[in-house]
Amino acid sequence: xxxxxxxERVGAWTISGxxxxxxLVLIGILLITGRLDEGDQIGTxxxxxxxxxxxxxxxxxxxPQYGYDAGRTRANPGLSLPxxxxxxxxxxxxxxxxxxxxxxxxxxxxxxxxRKAFALDARTGRTAWTRRLTGRSAASPAIAGDLVLFTTxxxxxxxxxxxxxxxxxxxxxxxxxxxxxxxxxxxxxxxTLGGLILCMDVRTGRLLxxxxxxxxxxxxxxxxxxxxxxxxxxxxxxxFGMHSGRIxxxxxxxxxxxxxxxxxxxxxAVAYGRVYASNVNGRILALNAQDxxxxxxxxxxxxxxxxxxxxxxxxxxGSYDGNxxxxxxxxxxxxxxxxxxxxxxxSPTVIGDLVWFSTIAREPSEGRTYAVNTHTGQPVFTxxxxxYTPAVGVEGxxxxxxxxxxxxxxxxx
Numbered sequence: 362x363x364x365x366x367x368x369e370r371v372g373a374w375t376i377s378g379x380x381x382x383x384x385l386v387l388i389g390i391l392l393i394t395g396r397l398d399e400g401d402q403i404g405t406x407x408x409x410x411x412x413x414x415x416x417x418x419x420x421x422x423x424x425p426q427y428g429y430d431a432g433r434t435r436a437n438p439g440l441s442l443p444x445x446x447x448x449x450x451x452x453x454x455x456x457x458x459x460x461x462x463x464x465x466x467x468x469x470x471x472x473x474x475x476r477k478a479f480a481l482d483a484r485t486g487r488t489a490w491t492r493r494l495t496g497r498s499a500a501s502p503a504i505a506g507d508l509v510l511f512t513t514x515x516x517x518x519x520x521x522x523x524x525x526x527x528x529x530x531x532x533x534x535x536x537x538x539x540x541x542x543x544x545x546x547x548x549x550x551x552x553t554l555g556g557l558i559l560c561m562d563v564r565t566g567r568l569l570x571x572x573x574x575x576x577x578x579x580x581x582x583x584x585x586x587x588x589x590x591x592x593x594x595x596x597x598x599x600x601f602g603m604h605s606g607r608i609x610x611x612x613x614x615x616x617x618x619x620x621x622x623x624x625x626x627x628x629x630a631v632a633y634g635r636v637y638a639s640n641v642n643g644r645i646l647a648l649n650a651q652d653x654x655x656x657x658x659x660x661x662x663x664x665x666x667x668x669x670x671x672x673x674x675x676x677x678x679g680s681y682d683g684n685x686x687x688x689x690x691x692x693x694x695x696x697x698x699x700x701x702x703x704x705x706x707x708s709p710t711v712i713g714d715l716v717w718f719s720t721i722a723r724e725p726s727e728g729r730t731y732a733v734n735t736h737t738g739q740p741v742f743t744x745x746x747x748x749y750t751p752a753v754g755v756e757g758x759x760x761x762x763x764x765x766x767x768x769x770x771x772x773x774x
Contacts, residue, residue, distance in 0.1 A: 364646070369641065371383055371432055371479065371519075372679075374679055375623040376769045377603050377747050379391050380586075380601050381439070381722070383470075385454070388628060390586075392654030392673060393630055395649075398710070398742065399616075399617075399618065399658070399662055400658075401693065402615075402636050402652070402655065402657055402658040402662055402760045403657055403658030403692050403693060403694065404647060404656045404691060404692045404693050405524075405691070405692065406609070406691050406692075407656075407770075408634060408635075408649050408656065409633050409634065409635070409652075409656075409690075410633050410634035411630060411633065411674070413536055413633050413634050413674075414438070414632050414633055414671070414673075414674065415430065415434040415436045415437075415439060415632055415671055415672055416427065417430070417438045417439020418437055418439050418440060419439040419440055419441065419756070420756050421437065421440060421464070421755055421756060422464075422465075422466075422664040422755050422756060422758050423446045423463075423464055423465045423504065423545070423576070423630055423755060424437075424455075424462075424463055424464040424753040424754065424755060425464075425465060425503065425504040425539035425548055426501065426502075426504060426541065426542065426543065426544055426555060427460060427461070427463070427464055427500070427501035427503070427581055427628075428541075428583070428628070428630065430542065430651075431545055431583070431584035431754075432583055432584055432585070432630060432671075433542075433543075433580060433581065433583040433628055433629065433631065433668065434629035434630050434631070434632050434668035434670065434671040434672070434711075434772075435630065435668065435669075435671070435708055435709065435710045435711065435750075436670050436672040436710070436711035436712075437694060437711070437712055437713075437754070438663055438672045438673060438709055438711055438712075438713060438735075439711040440711075440712050440754055440755075440756065440761070441714055441716075442713060442754050442758075442770075442772055443713065443715070443733070443741075443772055444741060444758045444771045444772070444773075445772070446742075446770040446771065446773060447758065447770070447771050447772075447773045448768060448770055449484075449758075449767055449769045449770065450485055450487075450624075450732030450768075450769040451486065451487030451488075451766060451769070452481060452486045452767045452769075453765060453766045454471070454473050454477070454479060454540075454767065455473065455475055455477075456473045456474040456475035456765055457473070457476075457497075457690070457764065457765055457767065458471065458501070458513060458748075458749075458762050458763070458764065458766075458767070459499045459708075459749055460472075460499065460501040460541060460750060460762075461749075461750050461753050461760070461762045462481075462496075462501065462502050462504055462748065462753060462760060462762070463500055463501075463503060463509070464483060464755050464760065465504045465509075465523065465633060466523065467482065467484065467550065467689070467693055468480050468481065468482065468489055468523065469481040469482075469483050469484050469486075469767065469769075470502050470504075470509045470523070471498075471501075471502070471762075471767065472494060472498025472500070472501075472502055472511050472513075472571055473498060473765075474496075474497045474498070474499070475497070475514075476493055476494045476495075476496060476497055476498070477491055477492070477493060477494065477498075477507075478491065478492045478493075478494050478498070478502070478509075478521060478526070479491055480509075480523070480526065480543060480644060481767070483569040483758055483760075483769070484756070486767070486769050490523055490525065490526040490580055490662070491526070491608050492526040492528070493515050494511055494513050494519060495515045495519065495531065496513035496514050496515025496516070496517065496537075497513060497514050497515075498511055498512070498513055498514075498635055499514055499539040500538070500539050500540060500541040500581070501511045501541040501660060502541075502542070503541060503542040503544045504523070504544065505522070505544045505549060505551065505563040506519070506541075506563065506564075506591065507521065507522060507523055507563075508521065508522060508563060509521050509522075509675055510542045510544065510549055510563065511687055512534075512538040512539070512541065512542060512551055513538065514516040514537045514538065514539060515537065516533060516534050516535060516536050516537050516538060517531055517532065517533055517534065517538075518531070518532045518534060518538070518542065518549070518551060518561065518566065518742050519531045519532075519571045520563065521567060522719070524665060527536065528567050529616075530564075530565055530566035531566065532561060532568070532644075533746075534551065534553050534557070535555055536552065536553040536554050536556075537553065537554045537555075538552065538556070539579045540552040540553070540578060540579065540581045540582070541560055541579065541581040541628075542581075542694055543581060543582040543583065543584065543589065545584055545589075545603065545683060546563060546565060547563050547564060547747070548560055548561065548562065548563060548569065548603070548671070549563045550582045550589050550603075551563045551582070552574065552578030552579070552580060552581070552582065552591055552593075552663070553578055554577045554578065554579065554769065555577075555746030556574045556575070556576055556577055556578060556580070556591055556593065556636075556691075557571050557572070557573060557574070557576060557621075558578065558589075558591060558601060558606065560569065560572070560603070560606060563752075564708065566626070567742035570605060570606035570660045571606065572606040572607075572608070573603050573696060574591060574593035574595065574597070574599055575593050575595030575596075575597045575599070575611075576593040576594035576596070576597070577593060577594040577626070578591060578592075578594070579594070579626050580592045580593065580625055580626065580628040580629070581628040582628065583628060583630060583631045583636075583639055584603070585588045585600070585631045585636065585650045586600060586633065586650075587602060587603050587604065587764060588600045588601065588603060588609055588650075589601050589603045590629050590631065590642060590650075591629070592625025592626075592627070592628065592638050592640075593624075593625055594622070594624040594625070594626075595622065595627055596613060596616070596622025596624055596625065596642075597611055597612060597613050597622065597625075597649065597652065598611070598612050598614075598625065598629060598638055599611045599612075599615065599647075600635065600650075600653060602736075610652050610653035611653065612653035612654075612655070613643055614642065614646060615638045615646075615655070615658055616640070616642045616644060619688040620639075620642075620703065621642075622642075623640040623641050623642030623643075623644065624640065624641045625638060625639070625640055625641070625668055626639075626640075626666045626681060627639040627642055627665065627667055627668035627669070627708065628668050628750070629669075630666075630668060630669045630671050630676075632671040632690070633690055634649070634650050634651070635647045635649060635650055635651075635656055635675070635690070636648040636649075636650050637646060637669040637671060637690070638669070639665035639666070639667055639668060639669060639703055640665060640701060641664050641666060641680050642662060642665075643660055643661050643662070643664060643665055643680070644658055644659070644661075644665070645658070645659045645660075645661060645665060645669070645676065645678055645686070645688060645693070646658055647676075647690070647693060649714070649767045654679075654691055656693075657692055658691035658693065659686075659688055659693040659695070661678070661680040661686055662680060662682035662684065663680040663681030663682030663683070663704070664680065664681040665678060665679075665680050665681070666706045666707075667680065667707060667708050667709065667718075668672055668680035668683070668708035669704060669708075669709075670700045670708065670709040670711050670716060671690060672689060672716075673712075673735060673736075674689065674690045675687050675688065675690055676689075676690050676693075676714045677687065677709045677711065677718075677735070678689040679701075679705025679706070679707070679708070679709060679710065680704075680705060681704045681705070681706070682704075683700055683701050683702055683703055683704060684698045684699065684700055684701070684705070685698065685699040685701060685705060685716070685718055685721075685731075685733065685738075686698050686769045687710060687716075687738060694737075697737065697738035698738065698760065699731070699733050699740070701718075701722070701729070701731060702720075703720035703722050703727075703728075703729070704720060704721050704722075705718055705719070705720055705721065706721040706748075706749060707719050707721065707748065707749030707750040707751070708749075708750045709751065710750060711735060711748075712750045712752060712754050712759070713732065714734060714735050714736065715732040715734065715735065715742070716733055716734075717729070717730065717731070717732050717751050717752035718730070718731055718736050718750075718751065719746065719748055719750070719751040720748075721748055721749070722748075725748060725764045726764070727744060728746065728747045728748045728763075728764060729744065729745060729746075729747055730743070730744040730746065730747030730752075730761060730763075731744075732752075743763060744760070744768075746763030746764060746766060746768075747761070747763055747764070748763070748764045749762070750762065750764075751763075757771060757772075757774075758770070758771060
């Protein structure tokens with residue numbers, strides 16, 4: 362074996378070092394520019410279940426929990442509340458409203474950043490009752506029989522009677538929670554910033570099971586058959602058995618190669634046998650609900666904090682790039698985009714053939730709420746207040762959520 366002279370060995374090491382440095386620089390450039398990004402993955406109709414789409418309820422008198430139904434589709438395509446509108450009441454609730462209200466039995470229920478729960482008369486907007494909560498509310502409440510459940514960032518779930526605000530039970534969940542309760546029958550499911558998933562009896566608050574996610578849980582859970590699903594700040598979506606809390610499957614979000622899996626702030630939405638979810642890293646995912654395998658991936662132009670709304674085989678989702686995207690629920694292809702000119706952090710909502718969303722302006726007073734046609738993306742209505750998730754509705758009444766104000770609107774005769 363021939364050994365190189367010392368001078369040649371030094372030269373060889375120098376050249377090797379230079380080449381190695383160049384290679385590292387090139388890899389860094391590729392990562393920064395996204396050239397090593399797996400990018401979009403187009404899906405097919407395999408496993409897509411048309412019959413498992415959101416149903417329409419034209420005469421509904423309730424919007425019972427965040428996202429309307431247990432699948433968190435944020436859609437009631439059968440409810441027609443078109444413009445023009447007559448504003449029938451306005452209520453300034455005195456502090457930031459991070460999530461929209463729920464509606465049941467002629468009352469509108471909401472929690473605020475000033476530790477207050479409100480019940481308003483849906484016809485007039487007048488206060489039926491107020492109750493001080495254990496902490497600030499950064500989630501929508503949920504209807505559970507004759508109770509309404511609130512979560513607080515002080516780490517409690519509180520069950521109040523809808524008619525009187527009497528506290529029936531209060532559960533310490535051990536860590537701050539921004540998770541809107543998922544109510545299925547006599548069970549309620551929430552996640553915590555401590556990374557726990559908890560299942561409670563809605564009548565007593567008794568803890569039925571706990572399970573652990575792979576990071577902080579700010580997301581709300583969604584239902585698929587006998588599974589409850591949630592995303593976390595570890596960049597994973599996990600399916601738990603709703604009765605036992607045992608893990609059925611766990612999927613890691615795709616992203617740039619050699620980068621992290623991002624984080625799921627938004628909650629998943631379930632329809633058509635698929636789980637749709639938005640990752641802060643700009644990936645919109647469709648997973649097969651049975652096993653968590655990827656159906657498609659779409660990369661948008663900015664952070665995605667917005668939970669998807671699902672209707673008419675379309676996924677509606679906002680991004681920090683200022684666009685509302687309408688994606689094919691089958692393939693992930695872009696059907697249309699609407700440029701709102703400002704970041705979108707909140708989740709869209711479909712009511713009838715309108716998709717509602719708001720912009721998160723740098724000055725809160727500059728936020729706007731939009732309604733655009735679900736089929737064309739053409740703007741139909743604009744409102745001069747809004748920040749996060751703006752719209753819920755029941756027959757004859759649209760309730761819009763502004764920065765700190767609720768608006769009761771009726772279609773003009």
